[in-house]
Amino acid sequence: MARMNLLVNAKKYEIDVAPETPLLWVLRDTLGLTGTKFGCGMGLCGACTVHLDADAARSCQTPVGSVGAKKITTIEGLSADRSHPLQKAWIAQQVPQCGYCQSGQIMQAAALLIKNPRPTRDEIDQAMSGNICRCGTYQRIRRAIQQAAKEAA
């Protein structure tokens, strides 16, 4: 166990956990932020995607002890009120079905748009293919990212 500070969604948390604990479980079980999801535990499905500073990270593969002073943003912190262009596009395109993968999808897409505000269709596919959706909303995710990119331009 080790005491450490985490900055999550602009809020400081003091926690006492083993540093090798994946950030995913610290978020979900220690801090009660359940918007970030568990899907595979091996970094293969993307459901656990959060931002560390401006980068997407698979929180199931991120030991909490490695985060340090980086700003953690989870789906809960993407906006206060669903006003992020991706969230608006996700609603306009009626993307989610079961919804379980969507936090990770949105966070991955948000990181893409930070780095590449005008992605091509192939660039979207490449960036997003680490995120699995078993309900099959891929076509709508593509359209929503394209819509958000256009509207943010």
Place this chain on the structure above:
Amino acid sequence: MTDTTTEVGRREFLRIGASTGVALMVGFYLPSKGRAARWQSAQAGPFTPNAWVRITPDNQVTVLVEKPEMGQGQRTTEAMLLAEELDIDFSTIRIEQAPTIPDIYKSLSTGGSGGTRAGWGSVRKAGAQARAMFVMAAAQQWNVDKQECRTENGAVLHAPTGRRFTYGELVEQASKLPEISASTVSLKDTKDFRFIGKPLPRVDTPSKVDGSAGFGIDVRVPNMLYAVIARCPHFGGRLQNFDALGAKEVPGVHAVFPVPPLGFLDICGYGGRNLNTAGGVAVVANSTWAAIQGRKALKLNWNRGSNGNETTDSLRKVLDGQATAPPTFIALDRGNAGKSLDKAAKKIEATYELPFTAHATMEPMNSTVHVRDGEIEIWSPTQWANVIQDEIATLSGLPKNKVIVNMTLSGGSFGRRAQWDYAAEAWQVAREIKKPVQLVWTREDDIQHDFYREYSYHRLLGGLDQQGRIVSWSHRVVSTPIRPVFDSAESLQDPQHSAEVGGADSLPYFSPNIRLDYAPAHSAVPRAWWRSVESSFNAFAVECFIDELAHAAGKDPYEFRVGLLHEDANVPTGEGLDTRKFRSVLQLAAEKAGWGKPLPVGWGRGIACHWSFDSYVAHVAEVSVQKDGAVHVRRVVTAVDCGTAVNPDGVRAMAEGAINFALTPVLGGEITIKDGAAEQSNFHDFQVLRMNQAPDIEVYIMPSTDPPGGMGEPGVPPLAPAVANAIFAATGVRVRRLPIDSRLLKNLPAS
């Protein structure tokens, strides 16, 4: 699908409430996010005309949806049906999951794409009944004839005098009224629909884009613990012994103990159901991670049991043998398929094989259970809340009204959460702990201990005459059937009970001689209903074989199909299949896909059509095949006839989702067996469809005012054969086994 219409009016609702021991007066309150249902009396509280709707004096309408929401849009559809007949502003309604009281809510389960079909009568009547009571209340207040009153968007109007009451203003008066029976109320005509038929946005979408939607695995209650179970990887194997020392030393671990496997339970009739839990060793900890780490530190010895030699190869031999062995069940036997085949001008034979595949829902299995003195509370994603209640009551010996089941959102299901194993396991753990315990399955648990789609093997023999018409059609279906996994020995005595011929028995293409029969293959691998069930494999066989017959007849696959549709509208082999509708969706898909137009070199188009769960779906798939044999599904054009499309965007979403879902076992998604265990364990070796493999999709919905058909599953069956047929068009090679083996497609000359 049987009509579960039942009217539970207010009086009945109160009576049942009283008999279940619940203190229920005029209204009831069900908080969201999975906390315990609290029942409170209300003096001047909400008006509850029936179990599906509650209106408060501030004109707030809350719709209680019975059925589970697992991504199929059920909440929105049910709300639309109720709002339509109640006549309110859809954008202002609130949705709650109905509590699990089976005496009141008869339709708490979903499966077989039945949600909208079930609600088409019952939920609409509930809305109409509530509206009728408001009209009566207003008419009484105004002392006018209720025929002079009409409703408009949450208010009752009296046109002659221009007076108006909102429903909220009528709550107190309506609460005093005698019952209006739902059977006396009439439903709206299609022409008057305001919501039905419109692509209204889903009610749960906002919560699914900001992380606030709570799934079963997100349930958090005070003092809860987390658990995982170590299960024998070999199916049917058992725990021999274990050493918990290392596990108990992991920080955060509270307890380690064995859980026995669960077998037959006297629920559901048919002589009971086999719960089929593997049993194993439970590790309980103060966090999910600690439980997982604790399990890693266990030393476990398993007894492989008698199935340790089962492999995919050994199973294939059994299936192959059963393809020519005597059948256990003959489903169709018209004319003489054997003799007519002998005399046919052309004979075609093909064998198709579809292996096990997993459900792999994004949210793994989980249930949270709290065993308290004299009552048990469960929070679980499930397709069958009432059966979980029944199961836990039976296991614990408590009466059902002491088993509170809170149905959560489900992170996908596809039939997996129609099993009750994981809830029973959670109870087994929770009863040792007496604090709330959330049992979680890791992805490895999920892939290795799924109830897979059954392995199937199909032998088809077809005969054509000189004109290229079918004179003989024989289909032997062999599978590792589902029923023996769950059902009692008595119910299994009738071989028809296990015969998985659905989707093959409703053959729309005419042949004077037809034979359809079945033979089972024994396997220890657990199986259960996977999205579209038997149609998912039988449609592959039928729609691939009809394509092969078309080729043998020298005919275009689309024209061949249309030309063979029975002249009688209704197919004698499939009760309810209307060949006119089948033809229409085929035509629409072909037209919209530009069937017959040229494609680039290395590309091909394939078509397939299937009727299931009262709906008709045709897909035209366009694929490209590379020199290295890699297949890209570029585009799928789909035509759907699902009767009334209650929410057309929902219908589209189900078609798109089904296409993507069905594509996984075509391109990958195989479960292979070795040593009586699944060889795959996570998404690195159980490969599912990803965005860069997802085709462009266009969906066209046939206009219809017929009652709705299902839409959760019907998009699945025709997808795999459309792709296989497209590959043939591109390469001249028949894909008869899934997943596609690209080695068979390498270096082919362009067709």
